Amino acid sequence: MSLLSVLSSCLTDWTSLILVLLIIYISNFYYNYFMRPNPLPGPIPIPILGTIHIIGMNPLTWYNKNKKKAGTIWEFYIGSQRNIVINHAKHAEKLCKPTKSFFKRFPFPMFERMGLNHGIFFNNDYNLWHRRRRLVIRALMATKFLRGLVLCIQNQFKASEERWKSKIKDGIEFDFSEWMRYFATDIQTIQTTKQHSYCVALFDTNKKLVQSEEIKKSLEFTNATKKFFHSFGFFIYIPPFIWDYVPGFNLYSKSCERNINYLNDVVNNIINKRKKELEEGAELDSDLLDHLLIAHTLKDPDSKNNDNVAPITAKEVTALTWDILLAGTDSTGNAFSFLLYYIAKNPNVLAKIHKEIDEIFGPDSNIEFTLEKLDNCHYIEATIKESLRLILLGPYTAKISDGIQNIAGYNWPSGTRFWIDHQTLCNNPDYWEDNETFNPDRFLNKNHGGSSELSNFQKISFTPFGCGLRSCAGKLVAMNVMKSLVVLFYRKYNIELKNENIKYHYSALNQVYDLKIRIRLRDGSSL
Numbered sequence: 065m066s067l068l069s070v071l072s073s074c075l076t077d078w079t080s081l082i083l084v085l086l087i088i089y090i091s092n093f094y095y096n097y098f099m100r101p102n103p104l105p106g107p108i109p110i111p112i113l114g115t116i117h118i119i120g121m122n123p124l125t126w127y128n129k130n131k132k133k134a135g136t137i138w139e140f141y142i143g144s145q146r147n148i149v150i151n152h153a154k155h156a157e158k159l160c161k162p163t164k165s166f167f168k169r170f171p172f173p174m175f176e177r178m179g180l181n182h183g184i185f186f187n188n189d190y191n192l193w194h195r196r197r198r199l200v201i202r203a204l205m206a207t208k209f210l211r212g213l214v215l216c217i218q219n220q221f222k223a224s225e226e227r228w229k230s231k232i233k234d235g236i237e238f239d240f241s242e243w244m245r246y247f248a249t250d251i252q253t254i255q256t257t258k259q260h261s262y263c264v265a266l267f268d269t270n271k272k273l274v275q276s277e278e279i280k281k282s283l284e285f286t287n288a289t290k291k292f293f294h295s296f297g298f299f300i301y302i303p304p305f306i307w308d309y310v311p312g313f314n315l316y317s318k319s320c321e322r323n324i325n326y327l328n329d330v331v332n333n334i335i336n337k338r339k340k341e342l343e344e345g346a347e348l349d350s351d352l353l354d355h356l357l358i359a360h361t362l363k364d365p366d367s368k369n370n371d372n373v374a375p376i377t378a379k380e381v382t383a384l385t386w387d388i389l390l391a392g393t394d395s396t397g398n399a400f401s402f403l404l405y406y407i408a409k410n411p412n413v414l415a416k417i418h419k420e421i422d423e424i425f426g427p428d429s430n431i432e433f434t435l436e437k438l439d440n441c442h443y444i445e446a447t448i449k450e451s452l453r454l455i456l457l458g459p460y461t462a463k464i465s466d467g468i469q470n471i472a473g474y475n476w477p478s479g480t481r482f483w484i485d486h487q488t489l490c491n492n493p494d495y496w497e498d499n500e501t502f503n504p505d506r507f508l509n510k511n512h513g514g515s516s517e518l519s520n521f522q523k524i525s526f527t528p529f530g531c532g533l534r535s536c537a538g539k540l541v542a543m544n545v546m547k548s549l550v551v552l553f554y555r556k557y558n559i560e561l562k563n564e565n566i567k568y569h570y571s572a573l574n575q576v577y578d579l580k581i582r583i584r585l586r587d588g589s590s591l
């Protein structure tokens with residue numbers, strides 16, 4: 065037998081083996097699919113890809129075309145993994161209760177590999193998560209922290225106003241979505257780590273600001289966080305063995321890995337620098353990093369009162385700092401861009417905002433305001449809520465069940481993957497009257513100058529910050545950032561949209577782009 069014929073017979077044997085294995089895999093896949101308990105409407109999956117070729121990276125695209133067929137519960141596949149989507153308050157109630165039955169998020173193997181599960185966002189260990197979450201909540205809800213935040217926003221805004229000064233009389237045109245993303249990055253970076261990121265300064269000066277090493281480094285960091293966000297969908301929807309072994313995909317996942325390593329190094333350097341300053345006697349500040357660093361030493365009140373509580377580790381400090389930087393930046397930035405768009409489209413709402421601002425803050429549009437003043441802005445708060453209801457920043461969240469759970473009348477085994485479709489929950493005409501109308505009054509009850517009371521279904525379904533144990537840890541921060549910005553912009557400026565419609569795309573969050581505005585001084589205002 066020639067070498068060639070041995071080779072070709074081996075090859076044939078290998079090919080046949082692969083073919084047989086493939087047939088077994090496909091038969092097994094479809095056997096499991098057709099025998100699944102509680103079959104629901106949804107596109108038929110294909111092996112390995114699941115339904116990604118039909119629904120793409122955004123389950124709402126399929127749902128919006130198939131509303132009737134999908135009803136209030138439907139399913140789709142990621143690889144061979146079944147996912148159940150809930151989009152009515154009557155089924156969401158149990159999923160949204162703050163119980164351990166729906167504590168777990170989907171695992172993020174890539175982010176776990178990179179150590180990001182030492183924080184709270186990617187953490188599925190209840191006991192570890194619980195203590196860290198308490199720490200973070202204590203820091204973010206502290207009055208001292210929130211007062212510092214409101215002051216920091218005003219200072220950063222003032223700095224932008226200084227740069228607008230020479231041109232504002234004739235009006236300035238710019239892409240607000242970009243400005244807002246940079247502004248949110250600056251605020252979040254300062255409030256989390258005390259570092260300046262100079263993003264807005266570079267934007268306002270058309271990148272002509274003298275670029276020191278510090279500024280260049282901060283820009284690199286901002287771009288790296290952007291890349292991290294954009295990789296989210298990839299790591300959720302593409303099964304791990306594809307991003308590890310399939311050419312092209314593996315190159316991209318390796319570059320994301322390098323990106324996360326780089327971000328980890330930057331955050332670690334910031335932490336070490338601050339740790340040293342504190343060891344050398346610097347005074348403690350109200351920002352998140354100092355709060356975490358207290359818990360990293362034995363000065364943490366939790367560990368003082370309880371011998372079993374160890375100080376949090378350096379890895380935890382890094383991961384928690386990361387969590388807050390990432391979870392808080394793009395979310396607030398995009399939320400405010402949507403809000404600005406809705407206010408511009410609704411002059412009656414703007415008139416009521418002006419009235420509230422004039423009543424609470426008086427005629428001087430340059431006067432500094434406090435956190436306590438913002439607490440009285442009930443109409444502004446209602447407007448923010450209505451904007452968050454109409455367009456969900458995170459249109460869905462996902463949870464894994466623990467123990468057999470009865471949802472929508474079906475019993476589901478432990479480990480079932482549920483998606484809550486918040487976009488549909490918050491806009492369901494069954495229980496949101498005139499659901500497509502921008503009407504902040506629906507959030508004003510009689511204690512706050514209105515006459516509305518949310519129904520039970522409305523309360524369950526109003527979930528822009530998620531729901532259950534894992535709901536947003538920075539809700540109060542986000543609300544205060546947005547309230548502050550409403551006051552800063554509308555007490556002094558007129559804002560005109562340059563495009564008729566808002567443009568946005570979904571990538572981990574709904575992200576606004578190309579929101580061109582023209583901003584000029586409001587009559588009677590001065591710089």
Ligand code: HEM
Nearest residue numbers: 391392395396399457458461529530531535536537538542
């Ligand atoms: C308008 C702005 C924001 C929106 C719409 C928003 C929305 C959300 C949503 C939908 C979740 C997932 C909840 C779930 O899985 O049920 C979440 C989680 C989280 N958010 Fe926010 N968020 C915003 C701002 C912020 C800010 C400013 C911070 C921090 C300062 C923050 C920190 C977090 C953290 C740490 C988590 C993870 C909580 C956990 O797993 O226990 N968010 N947020």
